[in-house]
Amino acid sequence: MSSSDASRRSTDSKSKLPKKQLTTGERNYLVAYNALSFAAWFSIFVVVCRDLYASDFRYEHLYDKYGWPLIAIQPFTVLEVIHAYLGLVQSGVFTTLPQVFSRLFITWGILFTVAHPNHYTHWSFAMITVSWSLTESIRYSYYALNLLDIAPYALLWARYTLFIILYPIGLTGELFQITLSLPHMEEGPAAMYYFSQFMLLAFPVAFTRLYLHMFSQRGKALKRVNDNTKTEKAAKSQ
Numbered sequence: 001m002s003s004s005d006a007s008r009r010s011t012d013s014k015s016k017l018p019k020k021q022l023t024t025g026e027r028n029y030l031v032a033y034n035a036l037s038f039a040a041w042f043s044i045f046v047v048v049c050r051d052l053y054a055s056d057f058r059y060e061h062l063y064d065k066y067g068w069p070l071i072a073i074q075p076f077t078v079l080e081v082i083h084a085y086l087g088l089v090q091s092g093v094f095t096t097l098p099q100v101f102s103r104l105f106i107t108w109g110i111l112f113t114v115a116h117p118n119h120y121t122h123w124s125f126a127m128i129t130v131s132w133s134l135t136e137s138i139r140y141s142y143y144a145l146n147l148l149d150i151a152p153y154a155l156l157w158a159r160y161t162l163f164i165i166l167y168p169i170g171l172t173g174e175l176f177q178i179t180l181s182l183p184h185m186e187e188g189p190a191a192m193y194y195f196s197q198f199m200l201l202a203f204p205v206a207f208t209r210l211y212l213h214m215f216s217q218r219g220k221a222l223k224r225v226n227d228n229t230k231t232e233k234a235a236k237s238q
Contacts, residue, residue: 026088027147033079034144038137040073045133052126062129063111063120070129071107078104098206103132105199106174109192110181119180127173131166138162153225160218167214171207175200 022030048066052059077100083089084096106128111120119125142159145151178200185193 022088030083030088031144031147034140034147037076038140038144040069041133041136041140044069044073045130045137048126048129048133052130059123059126060121063125066129067111067120067125070132071112074103074107099210102174102199102203102206106177109196110177113192114181114184116181116184118184119177122176122180124173124176124180127169128177131170131173135163135166135170156221156225160214160221163211163214163218167207167211171203174203178203 044066048062051062051065055061080089081093081096081100084091084093089096111125138155138158142151142155145155178196182193182196182200185196
């Protein structure tokens with residue numbers, strides 16, 4: 001599942017009143033946060049795709065080479081919860097927190113804690129790595145450029161269209177990772193085993209809400225662009 005989709009201030013939400021007016025320092029910080037996040041995720045996307053292509057799309061070795069970068073990057077998304085708490089972004093804490101937690105659960109609760117070849121050599125690891133890294137590369141780059149009012153239409157379109165494919169791919173990979181890890185949790189703490197079963201049921205429910213929300217946001221974003229284009233054309237014709 002994707003981390004918070006409204007995790008930073010964006011002119012993408014011009015139709016809503018902002019919680020507060022960003023200072024120059026706050027805006028610069030959010031631009032830097034998004035730019036660095038984009039650089040990290042895009043690096044993962046490029047090296048993983050290049051590796052898959054060079055190895056004739058074999059995936060069994062991906063965790064050994066790229067598992068740690070994927071795991072290590074996730075704790076930084078906790079900053080998005082702090083951004084929401086401080087009012088730097090449009091979303092609230094209780095909107096951002098579940099999305100951040102779901103990624104932390106997969107990376108630190110499953111991949112790091114269970115760490116069994118049955119799930120990290122499975123094709124579902126390649127699915128989450130590619131889908132997460134591409135989704136986040138688009139998301140962070142869009143928000144960074146949008147904060148500077150220079151986001152191109154192509155990036156906006158990608159932000160609000162490619163999720164239609166990428167989100168289900170990511171969810172499928174996540175569900176397989178949880179399912180494959182369950183047999184190896186039976187000898188560990190019972191609480192972790194039952195909590196993982198609960199998450200296996202909760203993920204599709206949370207995904208459905210997020211997926212429908214993104215379709216709603218897509219309609220609003222593309223309609224706003226079309227309306228602005230029509231207004232500009234009408235002004236020029238006068």
